[in-house]
Amino acid sequence: MVLPAALPSPLVPVSDPELARAGVELRLKRDDLIDPRVSGNKWRKLVPNLKAALDGGHTRLLTFGGAWSHHVHAVAAAAAACGVASVGVIRGDELADAPRNWSLAEAERNGMELAFTDRRSYRDTLRTLDDPATRRRLERRWGRCYVLPEGGSNALAAHGTAGLVAELPGLGPRDLVCCPVGTGGTLAGIAAALPAGARAWGVAVLKGAAGYLEDEVTRLHRSGWGRTFPNWHISHTHHAGGYARLPAALTAFARAFEERHGLAVEPRYVAKMLHCVYDTAPALPRGTRVTAVITGRPHRPATA
Ligand SMILES: Cc1ncc(COP(=O)(O)O)c(C=O)c1O
Incomplete structure (x- = not known):
């Protein structure tokens, strides 16, 4: 195991009682407890990729994300744990000289080299990530790297999240397995692995997506x-105004959930899903029985 x-x-x-009145059963799949360094869906998505990188003799991971990307600091932690180097290409060259937020500071603490990139080049690089010319350009700049897309969602990552369904025995037609959706890798893996009758339900955290x-x-x-699946859908009603937004109604819901159930929830993804x-x-x-996947744990307040 890597x-x-x-x-x-x-x-x-x-x-x-609120769910009981609706006749709905809820259980939490506590993937946030998988590993203290790389928690939740990050662990499930990264492990198959780390294995592929190490099997391929790679000594450096390279990935992409915004200033608050959970994926970026998870890659930094995973790379440090596996003894390989990491590079984070970060959207927004204006951030280069700004004080680091906790997410980027944590990535740097884990040895990640950050490359701040203007938004247009960032977008162009991601759009052409599979083109040989883009790969050559990245390799000229960073040497031989194992490249992970933004959010880490590739086919290997989706197969990694599919693994959680094997930990949910007895799923059938009354089951919905629910997860937040940022780039779609977690939902894709869950849907692909479900037995007949059960459905996957994603909650988008991005506005206008x-x-x-x-x-x-x-x-x-x-x-x-190599195929599509008909057993999933995405709700676009609870992004709460967009990824960076944490409106009062959402934080009040998260606080009430914590008070009632003793679980502090990660606000940008998990709280929106539960809401x-x-x-x-x-x-x-x-x-209906809903299994909500707790895909990560809270870090520090967004204002830290
Ligand atoms: C806690 C948490 N939940 C869910 C997601 C979204 O997962 P995906 O990008 O696979 O849709 C992320 C994104 O990294 C996340 O950090």
């Missing part, structure tokens, strides 16, 4: 499984 982990992650029932995220999940299914589950529960068929 990164040892506590698996299977716990599956915890949630007892809540309807269509785009569905296309990304479909692309990952085609590249990872959507609670708001949608009355519209679900009675008897």
Whole structure:
């Protein structure tokens, strides 16, 4: 195992009168407890890629993300744990001389070299990431690297998240397995692995991403499984104004959930997913069982 982990992650029932009134059962798949350094879906997505990188003799990982990317600092931590170097190409050259936020500071503490890039070049590089010319350019700048896309979502990553379904025995037609959606890799893997009847339910955390995220999940299914799957959908109602936004209604929901159930939830993804589950529960068929994947843990407040 390239990164040892506590698996299977716990599956915890949630007892809540609000959900009971709707006749909906909720349980939490605590992937946030997998590993203290690389938690949740990051571990599931990175491990198959780390294995491929090490098997291929790579000594450096290179990836992409915004200033608050969980994926970027997870790659830094994973690379440090495996003894390989890492580079983070960060969107926004204006950040180069700004004080580091905790996310980038943590990446640097883990030895990641940060390359701040203007938004246009960043977008162009990601758009052409699979082109040989782009790869040659990255290699000229950084040497031989194992390249992970933004958010780490490639076919190997999706196969990694598919692994969590094997830890959910007895799924059937009354089951919805729910996760937040940033780039779609986690949802793609879950949907591909579900048994007949069960459905995957993604909650988009990005504003205005309807269509785009569905296309990304479909692309990952085609590249990872050579086919598409009909058993999933994405809710676009609970992005709370966009990735960077943490409006009062969302933080109040997260606080109330913590008070009632003793679990502090990561705000940008996990709180939005749970908020959507609670708001949608009355519209679900009675008897539905929702398994919400807790894909990460809270770090520090966004203002830190
Ligand atoms: C805690 C958490 N949940 C969910 C996601 C979204 O996963 P995906 O990009 O596979 O859709 C992320 C993104 O990295 C994340 O940090």
